[in-house]
Amino acid sequence: MESRPVIQLDGLVVRFGNRTILDNLNGSLSGRAIGLLGPNGAGKSTLINTLLGFFKPARGTARVFGHDVQTATRRVRGLTGYMPENDSFIARMSAVSFVTYMAELSGLPRDAALERAHEALFYVGLGESRYRKLEEYSAGMKQLAKLAQAIVHGPKLLFLDEPTNGLDPSARQRMIRLIRDIREKGDLNLILCSHLLRDVEETCEEVVILKQGRIVHYANLEEERLLNRKFIELETDGESEGFAEGLRGLGCECALTGERRLKMVLTGAVEIRDVYRIASERGVNIRRLNYKRDSLEDIFLKAMENGHGQWSAPAHAEVQNGRV
Amino acid sequence: MAVYKRGYEPYTGRLTPEWSRFLIIARHAYRGMFESRFLVSFLVVCFIYPVVAAVLVYLPHNAAAMAVFDVRKLFPVDGAFFLKFLSWQGTLAFLLTGFMGPGLVAVDLANNALPLYFCRPFSRAEYVVGKMAVLGFVLSAITWVPGLILFAFAAYLEGFAWFTGHLRFAFAVFVGSWLWIVALCLLALAISAWVKWRIAAGALLFGLFFVAAGFGQAINHSMNTDLGHMVNLASIIGAIWAWLLHESAPMPVANAWFSLSAAYAACYWLLRRKLRAYQVERA
Numbered sequence: 097m098e099s100r101p102v103i104q105l106d107g108l109v110v111r112f113g114n115r116t117i118l119d120n121l122n123g124s125l126s127g128r129a130i131g132l133l134g135p136n137g138a139g140k141s142t143l144i145n146t147l148l149g150f151f152k153p154a155r156g157t158a159r160v161f162g163h164d165v166q167t168a169t170r171r172v173r174g175l176t177g178y179m180p181e182n183d184s185f186i187a188r189m190s191a192v193s194f195v196t197y198m199a200e201l202s203g204l205p206r207d208a209a210l211e212r213a214h215e216a217l218f219y220v221g222l223g224e225s226r227y228r229k230l231e232e233y234s235a236g237m238k239q240l241a242k243l244a245q246a247i248v249h250g251p252k253l254l255f256l257d258e259p260t261n262g263l264d265p266s267a268r269q270r271m272i273r274l275i276r277d278i279r280e281k282g283d284l285n286l287i288l289c290s291h292l293l294r295d296v297e298e299t300c301e302e303v304v305i306l307k308q309g310r311i312v313h314y315a316n317l318e319e320e321r322l323l324n325r326k327f328i329e330l331e332t333d334g335e336s337e338g339f340a341e342g343l344r345g346l347g348c349e350c351a352l353t354g355e356r357r358l359k360m361v362l363t364g365a366v367e368i369r370d371v372y373r374i375a376s377e378r379g380v381n382i383r384r385l386n387y388k389r390d391s392l393e394d395i396f397l398k399a400m401e402n403g404h405g406q407w408s409a410p411a412h413a414e415v416q417n418g419r420v
Numbered sequence: 421m422a423v424y425k426r427g428y429e430p431y432t433g434r435l436t437p438e439w440s441r442f443l444i445i446a447r448h449a450y451r452g453m454f455e456s457r458f459l460v461s462f463l464v465v466c467f468i469y470p471v472v473a474a475v476l477v478y479l480p481h482n483a484a485a486m487a488v489f490d491v492r493k494l495f496p497v498d499g500a501f502f503l504k505f506l507s508w509q510g511t512l513a514f515l516l517t518g519f520m521g522p523g524l525v526a527v528d529l530a531n532n533a534l535p536l537y538f539c540r541p542f543s544r545a546e547y548v549v550g551k552m553a554v555l556g557f558v559l560s561a562i563t564w565v566p567g568l569i570l571f572a573f574a575a576y577l578e579g580f581a582w583f584t585g586h587l588r589f590a591f592a593v594f595v596g597s598w599l600w601i602v603a604l605c606l607l608a609l610a611i612s613a614w615v616k617w618r619i620a621a622g623a624l625l626f627g628l629f630f631v632a633a634g635f636g637q638a639i640n641h642s643m644n645t646d647l648g649h650m651v652n653l654a655s656i657i658g659a660i661w662a663w664l665l666h667e668s669a670p671m672p673v674a675n676a677w678f679s680l681s682a683a684y685a686a687c688y689w690l691l692r693r694k695l696r697a698y699q700v701e702r703a
Contacts, residue, residue: 193448
């Protein structure tokens with residue numbers, strides 16, 4: 097069954113005065129967890145804010161679950177939860193009052209809002225301190241409270257804008273675990289905006305890389321990981337050419353990259369033990385075998401180098417499950 | 421299952437009607453507001469004059485009091501009586517706004533709370549109406565509500581003919597109070613949104629009121645005109661109340677309506693400009 101796109105962008109342009117912040121964004125994203133990556137000022141937060149209807153597009157349209165963010169703003173906001181980047185809270189309120197208040201504003205009746213506020217605060221790990229005033233919270237606790245208010249009304253799409261900002265390593269790990277848990281358990285999609293590659297790598301399935309207001313790359317991390325598992329670098333001691341021939345005989349692509357170095361791609365039927373068998377038959381010692389990991393950092397750097405502000409895919413390319 | 425054992429679950433229950441959600445702001449605001457003893461004491465003080473006025477309405481119907489002196493001549497229940505009531509309660513309403521109003525929006529702006537409101541199915545208009553409702557309910561309780569009770573009490577004592585003959589008093593109290601309440605609410609919210617600092621917003625609200633009055637008087641004296649009243653909010657609303665109650669006004673009522681409309685428009689413009697989820701800074 098064809099799933100409905102979470103986000104559809106059609107020639108989206110956002111300008112602040114004379115400055116173009118988002119420049120002709122096109123695409124359709126359907127992944128459960130989508131990462132928005134890019135250097136500072138790339139337009140990540142502006143894209144999220146435009147999807148929430150905070151900024152008016154100068155041209156083009158953006159749709160969330162098929163609803164135009166300009167004409168059906170209220171409907172879109174009813175389906176989404178938002179965790180802002182900066183410190184945002186209501187003064188002189190305890191965490192439980194704050195989250196209840198936010199739930200009520202989202203339309204939950206008073207009793208349900210209170211119950212779900214307690215649930216959400218326990219879920220994010222603030223159960224014991226839920227009656228403390230937000231002003232007394234540490235930076236990490238404030239981030240968790242912001243996450244609680246974003247999920248309390250059970251949104252279908254969760255926008256997380258730099259959720260690990262200002263967190264120490266253990267608090268960051270906790271936040272990442274929570275986001276992964278929400279992704280796995282909840283019937284919701286999430287869009288995580290970050291300039292931290294590890295955050296995106298650890299939580300998202302798809303990545304959209306922005307540069308100077310344009311989409312310069314799209315990557316399906318699941319498929320990249322799958323490819324990475326099949327891509328091997330070998331360092332041998334012996335006659336490499338014959339060994340490479342033998343590997344090609346198995347049906348694998350293989351290339352010599354140095355005197356005793358090879359790169360190969362495993363096909364579906366070939367396993368590592370076959371590589372060792374061929375090496376044994378040819379009298380070659382394998383001194384080192386590495387799975388080549390084309391990390392998100394590599395992908396990101398390539399996108400930054402090659403992008404030049406232009407996405408390599410066609411103007412109206414549809415990005416769905418990793419295929420453009 | 422116990423609350424602390426539950427995981428993340430989507431919400432599938434019913435939702436409240438959209439039109440009623442602005443009231444949530446007022447409900448939550450009152451929770452913190454009435455913890456202030458000063459504010460509660462001040463509210464109590466606000467009801468002293470209506471009680472005194474009720475006694476003055478009653479005295480002409482008390483034989484013992486009438487035997488001592490003719491109260492009806494001293495304190496007639498007429499347009500001037502209700503104008504005095506509006507002036508006194510209107511002043512208290514202004515002071516109450518000065519204490520309550522500045523914190524309503526400034527605190528949200530200072531804590532970057534607006535994105536949290538506006539990322540939900542909750543519009544800017546609902547936010548403004550919600551914040552106005554916080555003041556509106558309290559100011560109503562000290563202006564038109566006791567005013568109409570006073571009118572009803574007088575009508576009860578004076579009889580049906582007085583009631584039908586003086587309905588304009590009730591109309592004037594109701595409409596005049598609301599004009600003042602809306603002006604105070606808009607002014608408090610706009611200044612609060614503009615200054616973003618509670619104490620400064622409070623000071624500016626009082627300053628605007630008193631400085632504008634002084635400035636208006638200076639214009640009147642130096643230029644030998646009454647156009648100075650047009651920048652004095654007390655004169656403006658006083659003229660409209662007097663016009664509604666068929667009393668003599670300190671300035672032409674057309675000028676007063678124009679000034680009040682301009683004040684409303686300026687506040688609306690300022691609120692529209694300042695109340696956004698995110699401000700775009702000009703480079």
